Amino acid sequence: MYREKETCITGIGQSAIYRKPTVYPFTLALDACEAAIADAGLTPADIDGVACHPLGSSMVGEGNASASPTDIQKSLDLKLTYYGSGENAAQFSPVLNAIAAITAGYCKHVLVWRAMGERWIPMYSHGFKAAVLPRSVSWKVWLEPFWAPSASNWVGIHASAHMHKYGITREQMSAIPIVQRRNAARNPKAIYREPLTLDQYMDARMVSTPFCLYDCDVPCDGTTAVVISRADLAKDMRQKPVFFEAVGGGAQGNIGDWVSRPDFPDMMMHDAAKMMWSRTDLKPKDVDTAHLYDGFTYLTMFWLEALGFCKEGESGAFIEGGHRISPDGELPLNTNGGQLSEGRMHAFGHLHEAVLQLRGQAGDRQIKDAKVSVSGVGGGGLGGAVLLRAD
Amino acid sequence: MSEAPLMRPLPVITDMNSYFWRSGGEGLRILRCGGCDRYSHPYVGRCPSCGSRDVKPQTVSGRATVVGFTVNHQPWFPHVPVPYVIAYVELEEQSDIRLATNIVNCPVEDVAIGMKVKVVFEKQDDDIYIPLFEPA
Numbered sequence: 001m002y003r004e005k006e007t008c009i010t011g012i013g014q015s016a017i018y019r020k021p022t023v024y025p026f027t028l029a030l031d032a033c034e035a036a037i038a039d040a041g042l043t044p045a046d047i048d049g050v051a052c053h054p055l056g057s058s059m060v061g062e063g064n065a066s067a068s069p070t071d072i073q074k075s076l077d078l079k080l081t082y083y084g085s086g087e088n089a090a091q092f093s094p095v096l097n098a099i100a101a102i103t104a105g106y107c108k109h110v111l112v113w114r115a116m117g118e119r120w121i122p123m124y125s126h127g128f129k130a131a132v133l134p135r136s137v138s139w140k141v142w143l144e145p146f147w148a149p150s151a152s153n154w155v156g157i158h159a160s161a162h163m164h165k166y167g168i169t170r171e172q173m174s175a176i177p178i179v180q181r182r183n184a185a186r187n188p189k190a191i192y193r194e195p196l197t198l199d200q201y202m203d204a205r206m207v208s209t210p211f212c213l214y215d216c217d218v219p220c221d222g223t224t225a226v227v228i229s230r231a232d233l234a235k236d237m238r239q240k241p242v243f244f245e246a247v248g249g250g251a252q253g254n255i256g257d258w259v260s261r262p263d264f265p266d267m268m269m270h271d272a273a274k275m276m277w278s279r280t281d282l283k284p285k286d287v288d289t290a291h292l293y294d295g296f297t298y299l300t301m302f303w304l305e306a307l308g309f310c311k312e313g314e315s316g317a318f319i320e321g322g323h324r325i326s327p328d329g330e331l332p333l334n335t336n337g338g339q340l341s342e343g344r345m346h347a348f349g350h351l352h353e354a355v356l357q358l359r360g361q362a363g364d365r366q367i368k369d370a371k372v373s374v375s376g377v378g379g380g381g382l383g384g385a386v387l388l389r390a391d
Numbered sequence: 392m393s394e395a396p397l398m399r400p401l402p403v404i405t406d407m408n409s410y411f412w413r414s415g416g417e418g419l420r421i422l423r424c425g426g427c428d429r430y431s432h433p434y435v436g437r438c439p440s441c442g443s444r445d446v447k448p449q450t451v452s453g454r455a456t457v458v459g460f461t462v463n464h465q466p467w468f469p470h471v472p473v474p475y476v477i478a479y480v481e482l483e484e485q486s487d488i489r490l491a492t493n494i495v496n497c498p499v500e501d502v503a504i505g506m507k508v509k510v511v512f513e514k515q516d517d518d519i520y521i522p523l524f525e526p527a
Contacts, residue, residue, distance in 0.1 A: 149468075260488075
């Protein structure tokens with residue numbers, strides 16, 4: 001028995017999203033966490049577990065992790081029988097950890113969040129402009145000494161190999177940002193909501209080939225939180241539960257390693273997708289909406305292939321023109337505009353949107369009769385996938 | 392090798408990676424198993440192919456093939472002129488030994504997948520030699 005099926009999402013909450021923040025990111029994290037707990041019909045006293053990616057330091061204020069478990073626990077006065085921050089499925093690590101903790105009987109309701117404060121505390125501008133550059137550690141020693149500090153560089157290399165092998169073009173890639181920008185027009189929270197044209201895309205400045213500005217997601221400040229609960233408790237709760245049908249994570253390639261995978265240019269997402277499908281009888285054709293990581297357009301394309309929505313090498317043809325991935329297409333993709341338009345909520349914007357769709361609460365963006373949604377996050381040396389169902 | 396190379400984020404040197412970064416610029420060193428001759432990178436303490444603990448650095452030819460690359464245009468490092476090429480290369484000795492590197496001594500627009508390259512070292516502080524690749 002795959003025991004993620006005994007758990008569900010009972011609450012979701014999301015702060016305001018800022019491109020130019022005027023609010024301290026930790027405040028946004030509190031907004032999201034309190035909203036998620038209230039959405040579930042619970043109070044902080046009911047929360048007996050927390051899980052977060054990454055753990056961050058015990059000090060508030062890191063841009064990429066602006067609310068640590070320590071700080072959230074103290075502010076919400078949580079009494080915990082479980083907390084965890086281990087890595088196993090990229091940004092969905094805390095989701096898989098929460099599921100494991102609940103099914104092990106450690107706790108009943110786990111608060112999970114992703115707190116972004118990169119605009120308040122920029123990631124790159126301090127260290128790399130310093131007179132003495134910071135030393136590189138861990139797996140980054142194999143990348144940063146070559147002035148490759150950004151995932152745009154790493155994914156760009158993978159994309160170049162894939163494009164070369166299968167003849168995929170930038171015109172094909174453009175369908176993802178163009179369709180998602182159209183979706184974002186129906187998302188009041190999205191940072192960019194004006195239409196994007198093919199000409200704008202093709203004329204945009206390059207960041208790291210093959211990625212232009214519009215292939216790269218939009219750093220922002222904001223937090224998304226969810227409450228994950230034991231499924232048997234959900235029937236009496238405030239919202240219709242959204243169940244975990246299957247999850248995937250783990251590592252068939254080396255953990256965190258972007259460079260050395262024998263089956264390059266495949267990435268860890270391929271492992272997560274395979275594991276997820278091994279834990280369910282559902283198939284790609286059963287999926288009503290897809291919420292796939294779009295830190296860069298090509299990650300989304302790799303996810304489409306990894307999850308089996310098209311064959312290897314066919315993602316360019318699959319998305320071409322955008323018809324299949326539009327809201328009225330066979331696979332509505334990133335209906336909230338994704339990170340390319342809404343902002344880099346680091347996978348939890350995708351998870352939040354999947355839950356709204358499955359609850360039927362997506363407003364103008366609602367996909368009719370959405371019953372099954374998939375979300376995948378990461379790539380490279382980390383990956384996680386969840387398959388969600390409405391009932 | 393230029394007189395004063397541009398500053399790079401240098402690796403923290405450990406017992407697991409010093410053989411690679413502190414090669415003295417004499418040649419590219421990769422761990423190789425004395426039992427089955429397989430190369431491994433990054434560090435292993437046991438050959439993942441045959442289980443032998445007899446794994447030691449060995450100097451390889453330094454010849455490789457570009458298997459993917461990106462032309463970086465974003466000025467992440469204000470002191471580094473853009474564009475520059477970041478590539479993955481696979482070593483001639485064993486194709487699954489893959490390194491990230493910069494392609495140097497070559498116009499950016501001439502870099503291509505399948506291009507044959509060879510190692511050239513750039514000496515940095517702390518006795519670190521950065522393996523870069525140029526057209527072979």
